[in-house]
Amino acid sequence: MSSPADTVAFIGLGVMGYPMAKNLLAGLGSEKTLLICDVSSDAIYRFQKEATGKATIKTVKNGFEAAQAANTVITMLPSSSAVKSVYLDPQTGIIAGAVASAASNSSTPENKLIMECGTIETDTINYVAKSSQETSASKLSDTLTFVDAPVSGGPMGAVAGTLTFMVGCAPAVSSRVFPIVKSYLRHMGNPGGIFLCGDVGAGTAFKVINNYLSAVTSLAAAEALNIGVKAGLDPKLLTDVINASGGQCWVTSKSNPVPGVQENVPSSRGYEGGFRIELCAKVLGMGTKLAESVGARTILDKPTLEAFREAMEDDRYRGKDARVVYKWLNEYDG
Numbered sequence: 318m319s320s321p322a323d324t325v326a327f328i329g330l331g332v333m334g335y336p337m338a339k340n341l342l343a344g345l346g347s348e349k350t351l352l353i354c355d356v357s358s359d360a361i362y363r364f365q366k367e368a369t370g371k372a373t374i375k376t377v378k379n380g381f382e383a384a385q386a387a388n389t390v391i392t393m394l395p396s397s398s399a400v401k402s403v404y405l406d407p408q409t410g411i412i413a414g415a416v417a418s419a420a421s422n423s424s425t426p427e428n429k430l431i432m433e434c435g436t437i438e439t440d441t442i443n444y445v446a447k448s449s450q451e452t453s454a455s456k457l458s459d460t461l462t463f464v465d466a467p468v469s470g471g472p473m474g475a476v477a478g479t480l481t482f483m484v485g486c487a488p489a490v491s492s493r494v495f496p497i498v499k500s501y502l503r504h505m506g507n508p509g510g511i512f513l514c515g516d517v518g519a520g521t522a523f524k525v526i527n528n529y530l531s532a533v534t535s536l537a538a539a540e541a542l543n544i545g546v547k548a549g550l551d552p553k554l555l556t557d558v559i560n561a562s563g564g565q566c567w568v569t570s571k572s573n574p575v576p577g578v579q580e581n582v583p584s585s586r587g588y589e590g591g592f593r594i595e596l597c598a599k600v601l602g603m604g605t606k607l608a609e610s611v612g613a614r615t616i617l618d619k620p621t622l623e624a625f626r627e628a629m630e631d632d633r634y635r636g637k638d639a640r641v642v643y644k645w646l647n648e649y650d651g
Contacts, residue, residue: 319350319373321418321427325501326352326383326390328403329435330360333468334393336475337434337505338364341391342372344504352377352387380404384414389501390431397441400433404445412452412461419457426457430497432464434482436528436600439521439607442485446517450487462487462494465517466502467524469531471592473572473582480506483527484513485520522607529604531567532597532639533617536624538568539643542575546647553578574643583638591638598625598639 325345327338330353342351350373355361361376368374377383380403383390390411394400404411411431419426431449433442442465449463470480482502486494495513502511514523541564545555552575560570572591573579583591605618628634628645 321386321388321429323348324350324352324387324389326354326377326387327393328354328380328383328390329393329395329399330355330357330364331393331395332472333435333475335360335364336472336478337393337468337480339367340475340478340505341501342368342374345372347372349373350375352383354379354383379409380406380411381409381414381417384411384429384431385418388427388429389497390429391501392431392433392435394433394435394437397438400435400437400441400445404431404433405448412449415461416452416456419460426460428460428462429457430462430464430494432466432498432501434466434468436467436524436603437465437521438603439518439525439610442521443518462490463517464494464498465520466498467520468506469524469527470506471572472590475505478505479510481510482506482512483520483523484511485515485517485522486513487517488515525600525603525607528597528600529608529618532601532604532625533621534566534568535574535597535639536621536642538566539574539640539646542569542573543643543646546575568640572638572640574640576644584640584643588634588637588641588644591640594625594629594634594637594639594641596639598622598629601625 327341330338338353345351352375353361353364354377365374392403394403407413415429446463449461453459453461465485466482468480468482474480484498491513499511514520542552546552556569556573556578559565572582574584576584583589601618601622608615624642628642634641634645
């Protein structure tokens, strides 16, 4: 068994986490051991099978075991409840595991880095950060650091290893910790797209604001292109013109909502394999909540969220990539 310093744990092998962990494994090389953990035994089995002969893979049952065996624990979790359970459970949680690890090495406690990469409510991130900090100060000789590092780029970016990471880290330790964070994240994303955004929680705020804009532009781009299609215009040529003009945005250039305009994007494969409309609505709601908490006036979020909700009520669009709002608009017969 490799030492905790040469061991990295990854918890959460979902739509995003699975390809992220695969890219991390490829980047770590044979000198490191990767521990994996997920509630799905099928995901673990498939990951192990695909990684056979490539590197050292081991499994752990929970965050407690991960934090005992590894000095770096990365999580990609789907919800606030999952984050609280994985990090804070007194029997199976990451923080409890770090405490147990320190107790067994009380003479020379090692620095441990724990990092959540999902898009989680700011209140939850701040609560976990506070718990980590208080535990570190009282029981771990300030050797435990919690970082939030949510990602942008969706499932396609996770597979391609081109994700953008928005990192929040306590200023007192950022000069030491952020280079370590980057050394792991660069295997899963664009090295030039790893940003230190501020204190813990800032990374989440950056991600929520980015998702707010992405959700609104998804509907706006779908509306614009639907106008063109209804007017009998060539949507590919219209897209080319938009992308060379002031209307260009990520949706028109990287994930066009009109089927057949771009290859290997969700709209050209039945709106499958992208950022589900339900998740897009969820993060838009998180943006609204953040705006309300800081007293920022918003206009576009409510009608956009209402459009998503109406589309989600229809079986033809439910569970699809968020750009399916184009199809919802195009097929409207009211």
